Amino acid sequence: MNYQQESCDSNVVTKPIPIQGKCYFYIDRKKRFCRFTQMKNADYCAEHATVMGVNLERKRISCPLNPKHSCYEDQLQKHLKKCQRAQGELPPYHNVGINSGDSGGENVPDPKVTILTVSTEELQELVAKVNRLFEEHIGDIPTEILSHESLNEEINNPSLGLPALRHRKQQASLIGHMEKAHLLRDDICYVEMGAGKGQLSHWLYSAVSGHQNICFVLVDRSTVRYKYDNLHKAATTSDGGSAMERIRIDIENLNLGNLLSLKQIEKAVVAFGKHLCGSATDLALRCIMETLPTCIDGKESHNKLAKPSSPRNPGGVVIALCCHHRCTWQAYVGKAFFRSCGLSARDFQLISSMSSWATCCWKGWRSDSSQGQRSSGGEVKVTPKSDICVKKCLDNQESKEMINCENNKCNQKMTKRDTESLGLSENSDKSDTQAQTTKESYDTDDDVDEKEHYGDPKEIQEMKRYVFKLSEKEREEVGRKCKHLIDYGRVMYLKDKGLNSQLKIFIENYYTPENVILIATSGSDAQQCPS
Numbered sequence: 001m002n003y004q005q006e007s008c009d010s011n012v013v014t015k016p017i018p019i020q021g022k023c024y025f026y027i028d029r030k031k032r033f034c035r036f037t038q039m040k041n042a043d044y045c046a047e048h049a050t051v052m053g054v055n056l057e058r059k060r061i062s063c064p065l066n067p068k069h070s071c072y073e074d075q076l077q078k079h080l081k082k083c084q085r086a087q088g089e090l091p092p093y094h095n096v097g098i099n100s101g102d103s104g105g106e107n108v109p110d111p112k113v114t115i116l117t118v119s120t121e122e123l124q125e126l127v128a129k130v131n132r133l134f135e136e137h138i139g140d141i142p143t144e145i146l147s148h149e150s151l152n153e154e155i156n157n158p159s160l161g162l163p164a165l166r167h168r169k170q171q172a173s174l175i176g177h178m179e180k181a182h183l184l185r186d187d188i189c190y191v192e193m194g195a196g197k198g199q200l201s202h203w204l205y206s207a208v209s210g211h212q213n214i215c216f217v218l219v220d221r222s223t224v225r226y227k228y229d230n231l232h233k234a235a236t237t238s239d240g241g242s243a244m245e246r247i248r249i250d251i252e253n254l255n256l257g258n259l260l261s262l263k264q265i266e267k268a269v270v271a272f273g274k275h276l277c278g279s280a281t282d283l284a285l286r287c288i289m290e291t292l293p294t295c296i297d298g299k300e301s302h303n304k305l306a307k308p309s310s311p312r313n314p315g316g317v318v319i320a321l322c323c324h325h326r327c328t329w330q331a332y333v334g335k336a337f338f339r340s341c342g343l344s345a346r347d348f349q350l351i352s353s354m355s356s357w358a359t360c361c362w363k364g365w366r367s368d369s370s371q372g373q374r375s376s377g378g379e380v381k382v383t384p385k386s387d388i389c390v391k392k393c394l395d396n397q398e399s400k401e402m403i404n405c406e407n408n409k410c411n412q413k414m415t416k417r418d419t420e421s422l423g424l425s426e427n428s429d430k431s432d433t434q435a436q437t438t439k440e441s442y443d444t445d446d447d448v449d450e451k452e453h454y455g456d457p458k459e460i461q462e463m464k465r466y467v468f469k470l471s472e473k474e475r476e477e478v479g480r481k482c483k484h485l486i487d488y489g490r491v492m493y494l495k496d497k498g499l500n501s502q503l504k505i506f507i508e509n510y511y512t513p514e515n516v517i518l519i520a521t522s523g524s525d526a527q528q529c530p531s
Contacts, residue, residue, distance in 0.1 A: 023048055046072075092258040093249070099286040100252050101331045106345040108329050113346055114353040126350055127470075127478055133341050134481040138488050141516065143505040146176025150207040162365055166511035171200055173506045174274060174320060174517065175207050181521050183270050183316040186212045189262060193251055193273040193284040193319070195220045200274050201244065202228035205235075215243050217261060221250040251283040252331075257293040268315030268522075275514055276319055278326025282333045285490060288314050289497050313498055316521045320506065322514035324355035324483045334489015336496070351486065357479030361472055362513040487516060494520045 023034035025048035036045035050060045059073045071079040151172040195218035235243035271288040329345040494501035501520040
């Protein structure tokens with residue numbers, strides 16, 4: 001969001017500017033404008049146009065199931081069929097707040113304490129403490145940049161622009177670390193937390209294609225278009241089930257112990273994710289460590305709201321970390337480590353706020369002066385429209401053939417549902433345009449909004465208040481130490497649960513400032529229930 005400054009009595013007031021084409025309704029609670037698209041010939045989205053009393057051609061009414069939102073009167077029956085409130089009883093694995101954590105008996109400041117709300121002296125003292133604790137407990141984090149053969153062709157594709165290439169390199173390194181940790185093997189159920197479009201699962205599926213008894217569960221709280229798991233609809237497990245299952249749920253509410261596909265299998269469970277934002281990492285760790293079913297027959301608990309009394313450990317955890325400025329004390333799993341260091345909930349909030357220093361001035365690949373395509377010599381050049389991944393499986397014609405050939409029905413014309421599932425057009429006259437659009441849409445990495453990496457714009461703008469003779473490089477270093485302290489608390493949590501856990505730098509800082517990965521493995525295969 002852009003900002004403008006107004007001078008008033010010598011004080012500078014920062015006001016956000018609405019994004020062009022987006023709703024002009026300002027949400028005080030979120031300190032930003034609504035991000036929905038404007039209605040035609042109106043400044044507001046359909047929802048807020050009603051709130052603001054705008055005369056609409058089509059009447060909107062409050063939803064009878066949930067008056068907090070509205071719908072068009074002439075589409076009421078259609079809306080009622082898909083309204084979340086109308087979905088009836090929640091699935092058994094949906095337990096509200098099961099992974100949310102608690103305050104740990106501390107008084108948590110509300111609103112959150114930030115670098116803008118404390119004195120310079122307090123901040124200086126905490127910076128000194130962060131430097132000391134980092135040297136005592138962490139020191140240098142090893143760098144290990146790996147790759148995997150499943151993405152070799154993709155990475156070497158000369159049509160791949162740098163914005164897409166950097167995601168492929170990250171995905172290749174993540175899978176490479178999973179391979180090195182012996183997590184690519186038979187009899188595994190892979191659970192991708194915060195899956196987005198499922199791009200990482202797509203490449204991991206390719207990496208384990210030679211293994212037996214493999215399945216995937218993709219978890220995300222949002223609905224997305226151009227999902228990569230659409231490419232694997234025909235894939236099945238040995239017992240005839242779907243090899244890729246997607247569930248829409250907030251990780252905070254996910255009880256893996258009641259997920260049927262995990263209760264009825266004899267597989268180790270490996271959790272993974274690329275850039276789980278802020279406290280989502282803590283929710284995922286608590287979910288995978290505290291809600292896995294103890295037995296494969298599902299008899300461990302008849303209370304769907306309860307965690308398993310003695311959950312089994314996962315086979316492994318591999319998560320790329322990010323957005324520490326969005327962490328919360330309640331969700332944080334490393335409270336015991338922070339307390340052992342003499343740090344309180346207030347200190348945690350300040351350390352979380354300071355962590356934004358690590359990324360707010362990062363330029364990386366965006367500062368590259370050579371903007372264009374990769375030349376035949378191999379150097380990378382980027383243009384704004386060059387982030388297109390040219391993949392055979394996503395070519396328009398081949399996608400049609402792939403769908404049409406399912407169940408040996410190669411002569412059957414694609415249905416409208418098939419084309420919509422991949423975002424393709426049935427109009428052959430527009431095939432070239434649709435193919436390119438589809439490639440761009442598939443290739444957009446939606447695992448994380450990059451803007452989230454850079455912290456609060458207001459904090460960044462007013463950061464000079466607390467420079468206290470720290471250079472930009474020194475502030476960045478302090479920010480990284482804050483990130484690593486938060487991550488080390490997560491490492492200790494996993495160690496206390498019996499896993500071997502460590503932090504590693506898995507990709508060059510040039511490609512992303514969020515280049516640290518959390519790896520945890522069990523000493524042996526995941527615990528199995530006695531037969």
